Amino acid sequence: MSIVSLEEMQQDHLVMSVARALAVANEAALAQGTLPGESLVTITEEASSAGRSWRIHYGPRDYIGRRGGDLIVVVDESSAAVQRVIRGQ
Numbered sequence: 001m002s003i004v005s006l007e008e009m010q011q012d013h014l015v016m017s018v019a020r021a022l023a024v025a026n027e028a029a030l031a032q033g034t035l036p037g038e039s040l041v042t043i044t045e046e047a048s049s050a051g052r053s054w055r056i057h058y059g060p061r062d063y064i065g066r067r068g069g070d071l072i073v074v075v076d077e078s079s080a081a082v083q084r085v086i087r088g089q
Contacts, residue, residue, distance in 0.1 A: 018043060020080045021054035025073035028082050034058050034071045052077040059088075 009015045022043065026036045039058035046053045058071040070088030075081065 017052075017077050018054060021075040021077065022056060024075050024080055024082060025054070025056035025058075028073045028085055029056075029058050029071055032071055032085060032087070039071075046074065053083060 009019075022041075029036050029039070036058060038061065040061045040063065042057045042059070044055045044057070046055050054075045054077065056073045056075065058073070060066055060069045068088050072086040072088070074083040074086070076083050
């Protein structure tokens with residue numbers, strides 16, 4: 001397994017798209033009172049006729065037997081803007 005350099009990552013459109021979306025979503029999460037560094041973060045691609053967006057889910061790390069506390073931020077790939085913020089119950 002080779003180590004990927006920062007320069008190689010910057011040349012990869014998908015890597016940069018996810019990184020941009022995560023940075024935008026982290027700001028939105030902080031504004032909502034969620035600490036990204038303390039969350040279990042998952043990223044899912046959403047495709048539509050309007051283009052691709054990234055669904056970034058912030059959940060509690062101790063999620064077993066627990067409900068609520070989730071935050072989902074959907075970020076549009078082309079504009080790098082938050083499309084919507086969804087709070088879990």
